[in-house]
Amino acid sequence: MDTHEQHHILSYGKLAAVLGALLILTVVTIGVSYLDLGIFNVPVALAIASTKVSLVLLFFMHLKYETKVITISFISTVIFLAIMITFTFWDVAFR
Amino acid sequence: MSSRVDTTGIKIGMWIFLYSEIILFGGLFVLYAVYFYRYPEFFAEGGKELDRVIGSVNTIVLLVSSFSVAASITAIQLKKKKTTVALLIFSLACGAIFLINKYFEWGAKFHHDIYPNSERLVDGEPGLNIFFGLYYVITGLHGLHVIIGMTLLAISLVLVLQNKIHAERFSMLDNSGLYWHLVDLIWIFVFPLFYLVL
Numbered sequence: 128m129d130t131h132e133q134h135h136i137l138s139y140g141k142l143a144a145v146l147g148a149l150l151i152l153t154v155v156t157i158g159v160s161y162l163d164l165g166i167f168n169v170p171v172a173l174a175i176a177s178t179k180v181s182l183v184l185l186f187f188m189h190l191k192y193e194t195k196v197i198t199i200s201f202i203s204t205v206i207f208l209a210i211m212i213t214f215t216f217w218d219v220a221f222r
Numbered sequence: 223m224s225s226r227v228d229t230t231g232i233k234i235g236m237w238i239f240l241y242s243e244i245i246l247f248g249g250l251f252v253l254y255a256v257y258f259y260r261y262p263e264f265f266a267e268g269g270k271e272l273d274r275v276i277g278s279v280n281t282i283v284l285l286v287s288s289f290s291v292a293a294s295i296t297a298i299q300l301k302k303k304k305t306t307v308a309l310l311i312f313s314l315a316c317g318a319i320f321l322i323n324k325y326f327e328w329g330a331k332f333h334h335d336i337y338p339n340s341e342r343l344v345d346g347e348p349g350l351n352i353f354f355g356l357y358y359v360i361t362g363l364h365g366l367h368v369i370i371g372m373t374l375l376a377i378s379l380v381l382v383l384q385n386k387i388h389a390e391r392f393s394m395l396d397n398s399g400l401y402w403h404l405v406d407l408i409w410i411f412v413f414p415l416f417y418l419v420l
Contacts, residue, residue: 139296150285153285153413157274175414176413176414186292188399200241201237211249212248219260
């Protein structure tokens with residue numbers, strides 16, 4: 128029956144490599160937090176966090192190997208989140 | 223009627239639920255962002271009160287547990303039951319360590335008279351009150367998610383032991399894993415925003 132059910136199996140090695148990258152990025156965030164980058168403090172911290180989140184999503188959560196339905200619906204969620212954040216900031220910044 | 227299992231459908235259902243969780247925490251982060259914009263200096267002051275060491279340890283613990291959950295899903299597909307069980311027990315232990323750290327962290331805060339509606343926060347600066355209010359709401363809701371995630375992983379562990387989750391049918395473990403990774407995702411943002419603010 129389940130012929131379409133070809134679940135992609137991630138090797139332990141690949142998962143360990145992702146974990147390694149995540150741990151390195153954690154050390155980088157902690158290190159960067161001691162530097163004063165002025166207005167870049169928050170963007171840098173968020174950029175590193177976003178990279179880590181992408182790694183978790185793509186590999187641990189298998190998003191890289193999922194069907195289109197999941198990929199597209201996930202991207203839509205991110206767009207909605209972005210709309211929520213931008214519109215709130217328009218309101219706050221120009222009040 | 224054959225009892226065909228729609229694994230794709232099960233997974234899509236789980237993802238739709240995760241989207242609602244993303245928006246839920248997204249809303250709280252927007253709240254954080256707006257108040258951070260308004261009281262940057264108090265947020266920095268509040269952040270210095272939080273224990274960076276505990277925060278960093280908890281980040282590492284969650285990342286490692288996320289790895290072990292992902293590895294347990296690889297193990298079940300390779301029909302390695304013992305490895306799956308060991309990895310799941312390890313992940314549950316990581317979850318427990320996280321909660322124990324959280325208990326000590328919150329305990330220390332309570333001891334310093336920092337908790338919702340405490341005299342120090344109510345009579346102090348509104349910026350600090352808001353920072354710690356958000357801290358308790360977001361880390362508290364996240365902690366609740368850790369407990370739920372651990373429950374789901376524990377149920378999966380029992381089902382693996384009973385051979386109800388196996389290489390051909392492991393959606394329960396897969397979805398519990400997705401939930402656990404979501405918990406990790408949220409923490410990845412909580413950590414720099416609360417513990418490492420400038």
